Amino acid sequence: MNKFAILLSGFLCLAGAVSGQSLEQTTEQRLKDFFTSYETSYARIGKCKLERFEVEHEKKVLRVYANPAFGYQPFTEENVSAIYRLLKQSLPGPVNYYTLQVYADGKLIEDLVPNAYRKKQDKTRLYGKLEAKGNPWVTNVSRPYEISRGLEGRHIALWQSHGKVYRNERNEWRWQRPRLFCTTEDLFTQSFVVPYLIPMLENAGAVVFTPRERDWQRYEVIVDNNTCTKGSHYLEVEDKKYRWQDTDKPGFAQKYQQYPDNYNPFTDGTARFIPTQGQPEKAFAEWIPDIPEKGKYAVYVSYQTLPESVSDAKYLVFHNGGVTEFKVNQQMGGGTWVYLGTFEFDKGRNDYGMVVLSNESSQKGVVCADAVRFGGGMGNIVRGGQVSGVPRYLEGARYWAQWAGMPYP
Structure with a gap:
């Protein structure tokens, strides 16, 4: 009985590892397909590619890093939401329920939305007063x-x-x-x-x-x-x-x-x-x-x-x-x-x-x-x-x- 339990436990661990490996491979392929086929109708940005991705199953977080060309497009709050929605729909379960973070050129794409296209402005980006304090240079x-x-x-x-x-x-x-x-x-x-x-x-x-x-x-x-x-x-x-x-x-x-x-x-x-x-x-x-x-x-x-x-x-x-x-x-x-x-x-x-x-x-x-x-x-x-x-x-x-x-x- 103990021998059977040990064999069963080993089999389940192996199956879990194979399942996890399969999930990683499927996720990678889906991400590659998404960026390879990605196009915009309002800007020529070159070929988009997946550089790498990271999955933290314990925290349920998926970080996706695209190549710099993906960041050349003008981002708005609307197309950022659309990117996240379409990307999640293409992912296998249970990864599609994880918190998704997409990076372009090392920055989150939602951070690349300029204030002109934001409903609520990011005050940290606003200039201060034009008048310099103290003596001129x-x-x-x-x-x-x-x-x-x-x-x-x-x-x-x-x-x-x-x-x-x-x-x-x-x-x-x-x-x-x-x-x-x-x-x-x-x-x-x-x-x-x-x-x-x-x-x-x-x-x-x-x-x-x-x-x-x-x-x-x-x-x-x-x-x-x-x-x-x-x-x-x-x-x-x-x-x-x-x-x-x-x-x-x-x-x-x-x-x-x-x-x-x-x-x-x-x-x-x-x-x-x-x-x-x-x-x-x-x-x-x-x-x-x-x-x-x-x-x-x-x-x-x-x-x-x-x-x-x-x-x-x-x-x-x-x-x-x-x-x-x-x-x-x-x-x-x-x-x-x-x-x-x-x-x-x-x-x-x-x-x-x-x-x-x-x-x-x-x-x-x-x-x-x-x-x-x-x-x-x-x-x-x-x-x-x-x-x-x-x-x-x-x-x-x-x-x-x-x-x-x-x-x-």
Whole structure:
């Protein structure tokens, strides 16, 4: 009797395992059939496929992961409900009674419904107030007028269309848009965005950030506490009470003339900081470039945002037109190039061509100093064993962003 009970128990366990395996296989086949035959009448999204699925029988949950193409369709609450309904109808029992979760590109499809198509809006997706609190990112203190309305205090992200990119399948650098009427969109759009649209917004009070190089200057001069372009000079002035020190965060350093993909130059060096005080020019840093040719050069500063950073770091740009003062909010924008303006400089190194950062501030805290860049320069990101061979302003945003310290995922 005991022997019979043991044999019966073993048989039932085996049958259960076979039944469970059969259920898994049937579920997988039904899911594959559903996504293979799935089509939409309002969007061409490519071929949909099942990537994988997970079943938790104890919790009665079925998670289904579709390929990214399935997520390319515009989701509404209605078609999400229809997808869940049709998918459940195609599943075998008892799985069709389980809680069903469908993912596209790693996200639940119900989360991919934009607020415009929701009966009840997701408040976590709504923008806050447009007015930024505190000081703007960059303020031109020397501007001969004050803007009380318009776009004062607003921060706008804007870029001038496309640019040259590397095509893996062709192993060459190419424009992103076709040639048309003796130009291409990559070139034509920025011919009015950079000299007209961006200055118009800035003159109305906005701070404009662009993820592409805005300076058409082919030369580039880097002045830094770690490395400098030949002939350029970085200088620190301090006293007994206020001394420059290295930050805990890494900073910029130009170790190479050309960079491979996924290399961040803002992690190769150090950045410097010093406590602030209320008296002018007690301590400061100077960046003195050796300009290769007389002309106009964009000036970019960089720093690290620290816990005690102030929002009114004082920068002075000495150029052929005089001295222009800026206040930079170092509580934001650390670890990248921050555009101050475009100025004319004489050739060579001189005392009336430089950038100065003072530790003078109305706030108690620290100011931070890292590299300063003069001019747009040539593209220096290597793809397929070669650089683009064109000035950086002609390249796509991806390559400027890497040079500007954007971290890769």
